Structure formats: C-alpha cells, structure tokens
Amino acid sequence: MNRSPAIRRRTSFAVLVLVVLAGTGWYVAAQVRQARAEHAAPTQVEMAEGVLDGPHVLFRGTAPGDLYGRVAAVALDDLSGPREVTPAVCDRVDSDGETTVCLRTRRGVVTTYEAEVLDAAWRTTASWPLPGMPSRTRLSPDGLVATTSFVTGHSYAATGFSTETTVHGADGADVSGNLEDFTLLADGKRLAPVDRNVWGVTFVDARYFYATVQSRSEGRTWLVRGDLAERTLVTLLDGVECPSLSPDGTRLAFKHDARKPGDVTPHWTPAVLDLATMTVTVLDAEQRSVDDQIAWLDDVTLLYGLPRADEPGTTDVWSLTADGTADPAVAIPQAWSPSVVE
Structure with a gap:
C-alpha cells in the first residue's frame, strides 16, 4: 500500500x-x-608545604583540574611561587590566619548556599545558610563576619538585582540581621527607599564599618559608615562601591563606575578615597572593568581578581599600586578572592 x-x-x-x-x-x-x-585531571600547579606557617596570601584556586575551587596559599614574599592547598572548597574566602570565613555553593538536586567559619585546622566551627549566590565576605579583627549574597540576579551590572548583607559572630550568632533594615541617614535626613541594597562591608572595628548602599528609585549609590550599636547607615559620598579599608585605616579602595555618557553597562575602575580629605584618586592605569572587592596587599599595593577572557572559569589576582603610578600586573595566577595573612 x-x-x-x-x-x-x-x-x-x-x-x-x-x-x-x-x-x-x-x-x-x-x-x-x-x-x-x-x-x-590533576591540577597543574607547583605545590609546597609549610606556606601556611608564615605570612601568606590565602585565595580560591581557579586552575583547572581536581583542585579547582580549593583554598590555597602562597608566601607573601613570593606571590607567583608554589602554593599550599587546603581541604576547604569556597567561592569566597577571608582569613586572619586563625579563623577563616568560607562562602560556598552546594550543588545538588536543590542548590544551596552557606557560610562556614573554619579554624586553623580547617574544621568547621560554625555555619549558617545564605539566601542566594555568595558575593562578598569580610572578617573583622574582632571576629565578626560580613556576608553579601545575591537574592535575585547574579551581577552588580544587572538591572533589578537584590542583595542581602548581614553580620554574624564567628560563633554563627546573628549580630545585625539584614543591614537593609538599619536606619539610612543622608545629609542628616532619614531615607527609607524600599529598593535599597547594601553590599561590600569592610570593618573598622567591632562596631563601625563602611559599605555601599544603592537605591535605584533615588538614583544614588552611596558610601556609608555603619554603626552596629546604633543600627545606622550614614552616607558619606556618592559613587563608591565595594569599599576596602587600608591597613593603616586612612584610605578606602573601591570600584568607581567610569562608564561613558550613554553607556548602559557599568565600567568599574579601581579608585582610592583619602578619608581625611575625602579626595578620590581614580586609578585609570587599569583599563579593564574590575567587578571585585579590592584587597590591600600592604599600604601601597592593591589586589583584585579578573577573569581570563579566553579561559572560562579561570581568574587571576592582579596587583596595582594605590597611587596608580604603575601598570597592573598579575600577582597570583589562577586565583580569586585574595586575603592577606601576616
């Protein structure tokens, strides 16, 4: 048929x-x-023992292979040298040598996110869930832990992103709740924009900190000084994102939105604010967009992460002088989220 x-x-x-x-x-x-x-496959990096016993920089390794995502360290005086690899797997990390905060993603049928506090032997001493993708973390000299997570969205360049930033004790106790609930004071007046986001905490001590607050309805992105005791956020300056306090406490490094008129996508350039004069120095020796919370290697050198354009998932930690007089250079290859431990 x-x-x-x-x-x-x-x-x-x-x-x-x-x-x-x-x-x-x-x-x-x-x-x-x-x-x-x-x-x-075995990760192709040079390894050594004993690095963690001396001054070092801790970071998330991004070299391809079986050690991808593991926390590692290089000697402070040999940043491109051999690394000691730890058992911890983290998306973001910060440490003072005795205590380490680790933000991680646990993938499974349902992906979850958490913050962990680890001791010097890399044992978990405290943990708590995060509401979304880990973004930023800082450990204070007094044992406080600040975390920022994306509740919606996955980038500060995205329209409509939402964050949650909290401060916990190293024992896991909630110290602050959501920092969005703090009183926001701008030019002495109380503001309560419903779309405010807070991120990028850097600690001064156990009470005070700096952070970024953004309100799209107000059309503003502020540097704020936070007070955990008074539960206030006081605006200081516009256009400061992800501040990081210098070791001597006199300056803040941050990412400055240097996009040209008419551009929709932010272009973040490293910058430094002198807290005594409130003078900003834009470090335009770095021409690429730096979407990271900058760390201080010392009082004259900055560290930050950048992805490799031709190797998805691989990043490098770059260095730049805080006065912008030298060109950026790779400090730690195949690394992310640096933390200086002296």
Whole structure:
C-alpha cells in the first residue's frame, strides 16, 4: 500500500527529528564526560608545604583540574611561587590566619548556599545558610563576619538585582540581621527607599564599618559608615562601591563606575578615597572593568581578581599600586578572592 506524499513527509520529518535529538544527546553526553574528565585531571600547579606557617596570601584556586575551587596559599614574599592547598572548597574566602570565613555553593538536586567559619585546622566551627549566590565576605579583627549574597540576579551590572548583607559572630550568632533594615541617614535626613541594597562591608572595628548602599528609585549609590550599636547607615559620598579599608585605616579602595555618557553597562575602575580629605584618586592605569572587592596587599599595593577572557572559569589576582603610578600586573595566577595573612 502506497503512502500519500503528506504521510511520507511527516514520517521523514519524524525520522529527522529523532536523528537530531540522538545527535544532540550524544553531544551533550560527550561534553559532560569531557567536563568531568577535565575536573578529575590533576591540577597543574607547583605545590609546597609549610606556606601556611608564615605570612601568606590565602585565595580560591581557579586552575583547572581536581583542585579547582580549593583554598590555597602562597608566601607573601613570593606571590607567583608554589602554593599550599587546603581541604576547604569556597567561592569566597577571608582569613586572619586563625579563623577563616568560607562562602560556598552546594550543588545538588536543590542548590544551596552557606557560610562556614573554619579554624586553623580547617574544621568547621560554625555555619549558617545564605539566601542566594555568595558575593562578598569580610572578617573583622574582632571576629565578626560580613556576608553579601545575591537574592535575585547574579551581577552588580544587572538591572533589578537584590542583595542581602548581614553580620554574624564567628560563633554563627546573628549580630545585625539584614543591614537593609538599619536606619539610612543622608545629609542628616532619614531615607527609607524600599529598593535599597547594601553590599561590600569592610570593618573598622567591632562596631563601625563602611559599605555601599544603592537605591535605584533615588538614583544614588552611596558610601556609608555603619554603626552596629546604633543600627545606622550614614552616607558619606556618592559613587563608591565595594569599599576596602587600608591597613593603616586612612584610605578606602573601591570600584568607581567610569562608564561613558550613554553607556548602559557599568565600567568599574579601581579608585582610592583619602578619608581625611575625602579626595578620590581614580586609578585609570587599569583599563579593564574590575567587578571585585579590592584587597590591600600592604599600604601601597592593591589586589583584585579578573577573569581570563579566553579561559572560562579561570581568574587571576592582579596587583596595582594605590597611587596608580604603575601598570597592573598579575600577582597570583589562577586565583580569586585574595586575603592577606601576616
């Protein structure tokens, strides 16, 4: 029995769809197998023991292979040298040598996020859930832990992102609640924008801190000085994001939105604020957009992470002089989220 042309066309189309689906399934399966093999392959980095016993920089390793995401350290006087790798796996990390805060993603049927406090032996001493993707963390000299998570969105360049920033004790106790609930004072007047976001805490001591507050309805992004005792955020300056206090306490490094008129996407350039004069120095020796909370290597050098354009998932930690007189240079290859431990 001859089939009609319409039936033959439908049959041929169905066969074609099955062939395409089979080919697509094979390709996806092959890519998954390749990704797993690459993840299981030995990470090609030079390693050493004893680095953690002296002054060092702790960071998240991003070299491909089985050590990807593991926290590691390089000697403070040999940043590009061999690294000691720890058991901890973190997205973001900060440490004073005795206590380490680790923000991590736990992937599974349901992906969850958490903050962990680790002791010098890398044992978990406290932990609490995070409401979304980890973004920023800082550990105070007095054992306080600040964390920022994306509740919606996954980038500060995105429209409509929302964050939650909190301060906990090293024992996991909630100290602040959501910093968005603090009283916001701008030019002495109380503001209560419903769309405010707070992120990028850097501690002065156990009471005071600096952070960023943004309100899209107000069209403002402020540097604020926070007070944990009074539960206030007092605005100091516009246009300061992700501040980081210098070791001598006199300056803040931050990312400055240097986009040109008409540009929609932010272009963040490192900058330094002198707290005594409130003078800003934009470090335009760095021409790339730096979406990171800058760390201070010492009183004259900044550290920050940048992704490699040609290697997805791999990042490097770069250095730049705080006065912008030298060009940026790779400080720690295949690294992210640096923390100086002296």
